[in-house]
Amino acid sequence: MPEGHTTHRLARAHTDALAGRRVAVSSPQGRFAAGAARLDGQVLDGVEAHGKHLLYRWRSGDVLHVHLGLVGTFRTHHGAAPEPSAQTRLVLASPEAEVAAHLSGPLACELIDPAEEEALLARLGPDPLAEPGAVTAFAERLAATRAPLGQALLDQGVVAGVGNAFRAEALFLEGIDPKRPARDLARAEVSSLWDRLCGLLADGVATGRIHTAPDADSGADESARYVYRRAGSPCRRCSAIIEALPLGGRAMFACPVCQGASGGGDDRPPLG
């Protein structure tokens, strides 16, 4: 689940449900026991998303940093909540609001001090969901890397909140070969790509899913995407076989024709 759209949805949901309330905080699993004990009963002021990072700000001045990583999940229950599982790292609950959020498997769940928060935010590039006008910062950071574009888009210092699914879908829709050096993109390509990322992420916040292809609300997630996790299947535009190649340590999915040297991306609808 977790690219930038997920964290922004959580920030909004948890702010709506819990901000201004005293929150019961616990760590059934135990690995956050000390932090939970410190926060338990405190008033939550609000929750912010910065790329894939979540910051929970408490009236006491404490800041809780959560990063879901690859497998982390936050389940937010309204009404009667089930018992948290034994591996639940963190529970945030308001009995009066009948809300309980259960966090499992996070990469990070920790209290951070102001210096750590500053360092965290300083290493993030612009977040399309937080700063949709930040195309210039995006362009500068693309120009400063030697990496291929497909790899640069996974670098949270280049753009914050984009992950493996959004990078693949965005580059397909832009018709750009992911192996091209990021610094070689024309200004118009950078601008169009930034707008594309903003649009895809905003759609993700609205729906909670990464569905980029117009058809197929029915069926698996793969049926609602152009390339991500579709290696070996025909391209929805040209029927060429979608490829997966390692880029930035992960599988990069792309159409060899639509994203070939001749380029060609636009808003053409998919084939039948």
Added chain:
DNA sequence: ATCCGATGTCAAT
């Protein structure tokens, strides 16, 4: 019952 992979990141080679 067991294995494997996943929308992520970091530390150790």
Added chain:
DNA sequence: TTGACCTCGGATC
């Protein structure tokens, strides 16, 4: 570049 970490659902035996 690789392995470790973390949890869970789906595939496989």
